[in-house]
Amino acid sequence: MWLTRPFSERSTLIFLGVLLAALLLVTALHLAVPRGHPLHVTAYTVNLLGKYLSYALLAVAVDLVWGYLGILSLGHGAFFALGGYAMGMYLMRQIGDRGVYGHPELPDFMVFLNWDSLPWYWLGFDMAGFALLMVLLAPGALALVFGFLAFRSRVTGVYLSIITQALTFALMLAFFRNEMGFGGNNGLTDFRDILGFSLRSDATRLGLFLATGVALALGYVLCRAIVASKLGRVCVATRDAEARTRFLGYRVERVQLFVFVVSAMLAGVAGALYVPQVGIINPSEFSPIFSIEIVLWVALGGRATLYGAVIGALLVNYAKTVFTGVMPDAWLFALGALFVLVTVFLPRGVAGLLGYRVKRLKRRRQDEEDTPTAGREATA
């Protein structure tokens, strides 16, 4: 059974073990250690860690397409944001008549815009089940349409990167418009409850943190399973030599489309977990710079390892929190320098530094030098 195969891999077990230990440790330190004690983990920190974990899930999604399929998506922020907006719409509907204007059905910003009734695409979002479905379907559908068009016409490499960037840019402009019905510039915010639990209570925050951790574990196992399956090997073959794989009789565009859609859905889930923990979703999540930052997390952690993506996401975001708190001006310098240093000096990322699979990498590099064309595509 392909889904259980990851559990026989050492790296997956180590990853899951570390993740589980971390989740339990944070929970224990938050609940059992009294407040004020130096080892106590505050609700704020739990919330922050939950945010990092949702980023980590997003990074895993990007690594799946970039590391194993060779598609550098500069628009994964769009899928993340769509998932986030689906969750945000559910949370908006949960506010009910507790908004500033006290309207029983319409969110505040619609009352403010003098709208009479909910637009059709807001219907059903009062039901958690429907909203969760949309968290998967909205990014999935966009990825399906976009991927179908792109892969069918064999748009790959930098061209694909650039049009994914254009896609998220266009969506950002669209969501900035008030007429779209998603709160325009301000986005969706002022959430109160999720599934009946108050978002402001510490217990809910811990719950969301743990849920994100579980989602990350599941997402990781799913990606690992895909990668380790026969499909995964076709993916790697596509990445390394697309034309050759095609000539071998594989329908490359179908493989690409399937993996791309799965990745988009994972990104959507990450967004949905991100929004209740941050308390706001606005069009800035669509900005191209955010999408390209995700790619940096993966590059820093190490491509085509999945756990590297998680490490990268946690490292960069922790650094971001520290930097923006201490010296905000320096953050962009540091981020820019990271981009340059990682790509020039650390092409295998932190995972490469860890010394894992060093031998295999060496062997692959040998292959690349033998076949220059294939090698170019492999690293691309």
Add this chain to the structure above:
Amino acid sequence: MRNFPLPWPAAVRASAGGVAGHPGRGLVMLLSLLTLWLLGGAVQAQTPTPETAADATAIQLLEALDVSSYAEKGEAIEAIVRSDDERARDWLSALLDGRLQRTDEGRFVVVLDNIGRHWPVADALSGEPLGEMSRRELDRIGINNALRNQLRSAIAVVDLYSADLALRRASAERLLGEVDADLAGPLSELIEQESDARVRERLALALAIHRLEQGELAAIDHLDGSLHPRARVALSRAAAGADDELASAARSALNDIEQKLKLNRAAETLYFGLSLGSVLVLAAIGLAITFGVMGVINMAHGELIMLGAYTTWAMQQLLPGQPGLALILAVPAGFLVAALAGIAIERGVIQFLKGRPLETLLATFGVSLILQQLVRTVISPLNRTVVTPEWMSGSLVVNDALSLTLNRMVVLGFALVVFAGLMLIMRRTRLGLEVRAVTQNRAMARSMGIRATRVDILTFALGSGVAGLAGVALSQLTNVGPNLGQNYIIDSFMVVVFGGVGNLWGTLVAGLSLGVINQVLEPWAGAVLAKIIVLVFIILFIQKRPRGLFPQKGRAAEG
């Protein structure tokens, strides 16, 4: 003259006042005449400056107003109108409001504010404020209703008698739709005397509007085809009027005008589209070289544009008061600064990532972040103002419905010149030949003795330098700030990809057509939606033709 403000005007007034009859002031008059004679001698002894001569005439003109006969006052007003004195307008409007007054000393003043007992006044000749004066010290120069009408017309036309062409033009412009029966007469005379064709045309149009308002059918012929809004207002009024013949003629004239307006609007959209397109071409053409020719994705391209714009700003700071010279010097300077930055990027980052386009993309994105933050930290996170030199501001008025802003036209021309220059370099120089050779087959070119690394550096410097030129041009159109480049990078990539990578002509066509498409969509979709539509269009277009409008043919395309 201002050193002796008291005796001389008083004397003049006394001599003129004798006619009007102020019998109790005989002695004063005599003394004053004496003073006048003495002073006049003194003035003649010095060389009279033009200002004093002008003042002397001015005083005579004003003296003529202070008579009891309204008929004579009318003539005096006429004289002022024809006098070509630049203060005439102020005097006449002050006279109309009853603010042109005379002090007991005979001095002409303009009352600035006639509330209360003490009024602030200013000298009618020099315009200098003279402090407050009691109303008892002042005599008003009275007018009647007939004079009021005459004054109103006179104020309208006073500038038409001026020797200053700009004043005449402005005045003629104001008259459109404001002509009444009193003005019609003098206007017809003025048209005959007027030397400037434009003023003549304006006056004729103003008269025609007046004649149409009077119900004259022949006037419609003159208004037919005029694009001025006033002419349209007059025509639509006539079209709605009771006179059937006039109404139908007016309607057909309105139709003609509507057609012409549509054409002009289309021309304007095209102009704005081409202007936007030229900006896109400028921003993208450097990218077309580095991306298209070298296969290198430079995400810091936008920041090189920004550097060019900041160079313009810096040049203007270095040469205060000479924005035009600074702008011209900024063209080579911007090219150099951006080219040097480009070489630094190529040597420092890109050369290590040869053959790994996606990594190059990420690394140069990092460079772009660093450059942005550098500008924010070193200069300022706020926008800087770049001055537009005089010869670039203003607009070229084609007709009443169409005027083309000069700065956009200069940028459009600049874009075409830059494009032509690049084409020349690529087609006619040794460097261009080598660049094309390396693009087509790097290994083969190297074996033929071309130093590929040197070609890489020069190509990248050229592409970056052109980005700097784009920045210099953009500084004239948009705000210069740290985010300037970011706003153009995605658009530039779209242009290059749309036009076909590695094809400069494709970039030109793609840039201009995207600009025009955007402007055509904007009126009915709004600016943001138009941009979204264009982006979606390109995304779909790439699916249909992955290699752009003008794909490269042959083996080079397989890379």
